[in-house]
Amino acid sequence: MSTSSTVDRAFGAALYATTDDALDTGASLLASDPAADAELAGRGEEFVATAWRRGWQPADLVRIVRRELDDVHVRLVAVLIHAQAPHDRPRGPRWHAQLGDLGGLGGLGERTDRFSHATAVLELYRLLLRLPALEPLDEPDGDTGSSGRERNPESRTLGRIRALLAKAEATGFPEEAEALTAKAQELMARHSVDEALLAVRAPSATAPGACRIGVEPPYEQTKAVLLDAIATANHCRAVWNEALGFSTVVGFASDLEAVELLHTSLLVQAGTAMAKAEAAQRAGGRKRTKTFRQSFLAAYVHRVGARLAAAAEGQVTDDLLPVLASRDVAVTERLDRLFPETTTTRLRGVSDAAGWEEGARAADDAQVEARGRLSGRRP
Template sequence: MSRQQRAGSSTRPDKDEVAARADDLALDGVRALMGGSVWALDDAVVDLVTLAHATGGRAVVEQTLTTRLRLALDERWRTGWQPMDLHHLVGRSARHVRAEPETVTRVVELLGDVMAADLAAYPRARVEQRWHDQLELAEASVWWSTTDSCLTARVGQWGSEAIGYEVALRLEHVLRSLPAMQQLGARPGEATSRSASTPVDVDDKVLARVRQLLAKAESTPYEAEAETFTAGAQALMARHSIDHAVLAASAPVGGDERPDGRRLWMETPYVREKVMLLGAVADANRSRSVWAKEDGYVTLLGFPHDLDAVETLYTSLLVQATRAMHAEGKRLDWRGGSRTRSFRQSFLAAFGARIGERLAEVTAAETAQAAEEMSAAGGRELVPVLQERTEAVESYVEELFPRVRHVSMSLGRDREGWDRGRRAADQASLQWGRAVGS
């Protein structure tokens, strides 16, 4: 090898040097975002692009940025975050750094890629099914060739290294700025065969029937008919929950269920009223709800099958309530000004309050009938079984939220809205108990 060749080869940095330089520049970019300096961010992006082209190390630069994102994501997993939590909040947080809408969309897309790549690195049995379900809901998957990084694939799709590198830095900034949350379930890689599997089940045809009833409730234009279908669905879910509780209680030692938790992100407007409705549905299904007001989400706590019932019924009721509310049209005050917002707040609050009463009646009736049937059959007493599960849920709430506060919530000030809301929830001549589910 000639002297010139040796000298030329020594001037090109090796992969480790390129990676180290890319890491330093990425850190500069993230710090620029933390300090609110768009100019410093632009400088970091330009330097990264220059480094990628000048050294022929584009793949190294992009792998370095991807690795930083994976490390930031792992920090979030360890502080309680799950895929749908990040999917919901990252878009909101990205807006706080004043990104253009198109950039916000790209940040969310890259987040999905990083999450999909991270979960794919674990054995399937070591990740709870809920994580994969949430990835599917976020429409995230490994769609690129595994010989490249997800960032390299996105750069090719977006047609610009500068765009891709800026998006990566913005995403890392958002991930590193998120606070800790309560840990719900096992983290990726830590699931056991028990936690990754589905608990002992009752006939899935029950839940299929529930979904059919709720679909009918959402599609009918008649409020009375919608309420009848909803009550029927609740009666079926109440019986399903009772049957499952008895089955779980009779399972062998070590096979018993434990309370779990899920987070639901609340969308504006009328968040307070939606939280009230969710709380009413949770109470009727032997679950609890904790509202993180400043962060915009509710944590549901209960046994898995009860949480299924809460999520399903709450969604259906919210659709029905919203449809009935909009059917009322707008409202004006005596001066001709709009009072539509106050009317709708009171409408939804009243709807939720009355629905809570009705769901409680359905659950109480179904529980009483089930207890009578079990007693007549000489089986285990139902009340102690349900009481044990209630106590387990309450203990779980205290474990996760030792400083939770119970606060009173306004039920609205618009008298007409209140009356109309209760009427929307109270029009039907509902059938209670087993007859509804027949």
């Protein structure tokens, strides 16, 4: 029996059925024929390539596998992505950054018997086979970003910002966290001003880009609203895909970077503040529930969103208004092409007054200013 025949029979038994018996039959066929391993891996690379053609990217694939399956499947898909990469077409810098972020996900993990391994492979392939098509976010090959310079996904400035925010999020001392965050915001504002000035002096034909940011449970609706507020304040637009657990953010390269950094930092700040608020409530003899946490985060997002909107107003001098207006139009046009139909939603489950009050108080303490005043003149 040829290896292709073994794989075809296993796929016929397992991939197009959903029962455990069918899965066991397919896994038994593969486990009994070690010569079929290379063919099985090659078919997996084809599934990955098909996912790319359907609009998925490496980070998306890892996220959906982690969401739907287990760690062993995450390792398997990481191996397939790395194996397929040399045969792929040229990609932009965000794609390559995602490949780099896979890091050690493709490690061996625990050794398993052939039947267990084959079962995990078939479970993964079942998922890959059923992936829906996504909106294509392809970057032009060798994308240079909005400034016309070679875009480095981890420039020296962004590396310093990430390091400062990581220290701010890790420290247990509020004063130190505030000082570190303020320094990160100063660097981010300087980076943003540089990009805006370059757009004024040497406008490029680069179109807005887009990225997908995971919106993970619990309280994913509230987290999606937070991301939308951050995106809007930073000249971007966000659309949430609830079923697949991510938001697509559309904007120019430097603005997308600001959104990603600020979103991550504010999520950490919100989580830390909520844990402290819960501890204080428990110390006072009051039991805290899911409704408290939901209300806390809803208030936090509402207040932070208002602060972001207020900070965005009046931040731009008159000499930069035309270029920013044209960039906003370009972002909206790209969004409308990607998502011709969208709907709005309202937050649910906000019913705990104490949670709302604590969340609003934490939002007032949060560091939200991701940008300095944009001006055509440097101080």
